[in-house]
Amino acid sequence: MEKSHGGEWRNSSVIAFAGDSDPLEAASAAARDLLRTAQTADVLGPPVDIFGLARALAIELRPSAEGWDASLHSRSGQFVVEYDPTRPKGRLRFSIAHEIAHTCFADAGESIRHRTAQGAVPDPQGDSWEVELLCNLIAAEILMPTESIQGHLNSDFDIDFLMELRRRWDVSTEAILRKYVTDSGREGVLIATSRVDGEARSIFRVDYAQNPPSISGMLGTLFHHGQILDQPNLLNTCVAVGQTVRGTMIQGGVRLSVQAVGVPPYPGSTLPRVLAYIQSEEEYESDRGIIHVVGDILDIDQASGPALVAHIVSDEVRQWSNWGVAGALRRAFPDAAGSFRAWTIFSPEHLRLGRVHLISRYRNHQLIEIASIVAQAGYGSSFDSRLDLEAMSVGLDVVASRAIELDATVHVPRLGAGQAGGRWDHVERLLAERLASKGVEVVVHTLPSRTPEQWGNDHA
Numbered sequence: 001m002e003k004s005h006g007g008e009w010r011n012s013s014v015i016a017f018a019g020d021s022d023p024l025e026a027a028s029a030a031a032r033d034l035l036r037t038a039q040t041a042d043v044l045g046p047p048v049d050i051f052g053l054a055r056a057l058a059i060e061l062r063p064s065a066e067g068w069d070a071s072l073h074s075r076s077g078q079f080v081v082e083y084d085p086t087r088p089k090g091r092l093r094f095s096i097a098h099e100i101a102h103t104c105f106a107d108a109g110e111s112i113r114h115r116t117a118q119g120a121v122p123d124p125q126g127d128s129w130e131v132e133l134l135c136n137l138i139a140a141e142i143l144m145p146t147e148s149i150q151g152h153l154n155s156d157f158d159i160d161f162l163m164e165l166r167r168r169w170d171v172s173t174e175a176i177l178r179k180y181v182t183d184s185g186r187e188g189v190l191i192a193t194s195r196v197d198g199e200a201r202s203i204f205r206v207d208y209a210q211n212p213p214s215i216s217g218m219l220g221t222l223f224h225h226g227q228i229l230d231q232p233n234l235l236n237t238c239v240a241v242g243q244t245v246r247g248t249m250i251q252g253g254v255r256l257s258v259q260a261v262g263v264p265p266y267p268g269s270t271l272p273r274v275l276a277y278i279q280s281e282e283e284y285e286s287d288r289g290i291i292h293v294v295g296d297i298l299d300i301d302q303a304s305g306p307a308l309v310a311h312i313v314s315d316e317v318r319q320w321s322n323w324g325v326a327g328a329l330r331r332a333f334p335d336a337a338g339s340f341r342a343w344t345i346f347s348p349e350h351l352r353l354g355r356v357h358l359i360s361r362y363r364n365h366q367l368i369e370i371a372s373i374v375a376q377a378g379y380g381s382s383f384d385s386r387l388d389l390e391a392m393s394v395g396l397d398v399v400a401s402r403a404i405e406l407d408a409t410v411h412v413p414r415l416g417a418g419q420a421g422g423r424w425d426h427v428e429r430l431l432a433e434r435l436a437s438k439g440v441e442v443v444v445h446t447l448p449s450r451t452p453e454q455w456g457n458d459h460a
Helices: 014-018 023-040 050-056 089-100 129-143 144-153 158-168 173-183 325-330 334-345 389-407 424-435
Strands: 061-062 070-075 076-082 113-115 189-195 202-212 243-251 254-263 273-280 288-292 307-314 355-364 365-375 408-410 442-446
Touching: 014 023, 014 424, 023 050, 023 061, 023 089, 023 129, 050 089, 050 129, 070 089, 076 089, 089 129, 129 173, 144 158, 144 173, 158 173, 158 243, 158 254, 158 307, 173 189, 173 202, 173 254, 173 273, 189 355, 202 442, 288 424, 307 325, 325 334, 355 389, 365 389, 389 408, 389 424, 424 442
Parallel strands: 061 076, 288 442, 307 365, 307 408, 408 442
Antiparallel strands: 070 076, 070 113, 189 202, 189 273, 243 254, 254 273, 355 365
16 A cells, blocks of 8 residues: 555554555545535535534534534544534634544544644654544545536636635635645646735745646746745735735746735734745736636626627526626616516527527617526536536527627626536636637636725635
């Protein structure tokens, strides 16, 4: 039995848990089993209802004030997780998920484990850390299922979209950015930084740098633990938890593209730590012919001419939702929402996957065409994606023809990346193939992660 870095696994619990399998593969299999339980119990989310999952597994949950984040023990043949309800929500969810992961091990009930901010390893020199490592991996997979999140990680890095994804899955900012770097395969580096003296214009120190497994070239060697960053730089402008910034910085004479976000500070500091995703400017430039902007879907330049706004609707819903893009369109064009409802009622065939409802309206003398593409199968939470890519392809062909006819720019949200749960990398490829390749200008709108008034309210 081999570790990924070539050493043998020694912990007896791990060996019994994995059997003839690789422990990492066994951990992934255990996480999939837990997620299937979550799906059966209808607590899959997003976000995964970790308390609901514990109930589905007949694990008793008890609030406690004993000074640890969470602990697991067995009482009368039943697992009990005691937890501190005062802990930050994201940290508490991870701690409970970690304790649930422990129940996958046959000897979990033989001793009490206390999880604190430093983890739960009683003897750092022993081999119990191997169990904790696997439980961390299982917990991370429960909270951010690979099958559900991978498509978003395979796309170009967008800090505001990832902050929305973080909110949707109710996980920490640091966790989702680290997962992106590990799983996306992109040539970018994540650096965690802090202000040396705590002042707004302070110099920044690199607390750690995380490189993707396959990184090559200069970028992988540019940052390291304890390094002082060149000044001045973009990170100085990030002064609140949850605030995102974008731009460029110079480090070691190299011009770099930066997207960064403020995260909770170290104890005793008032200004946030800053996580920054760094790319070379060449890597940052997209060759798909698609423009990405941060802002509401209806933030359209009136001088740009006609605009076609496309969004996804379900084949089981006869009216636009009150939420998301459909809700914004409904509030801006209530009569257009009525037209869509009448269209769906007129014939059941209109809600067949691949059909498109088109309607034109004027706003401040600018032509706005709205395309509702029926490309979502059903509605509600689902472990599998509800986005039908074939239906989307057919619908986008209709959108392309209409955009060319009107000489319009097509504006879209992150199509299918909401309730439909689609893989954004697949959607982006379709936008490139069905629209951009035909000369249609495509603008993808991502909502900002939060408004300035909301900064500082993020504790995850």
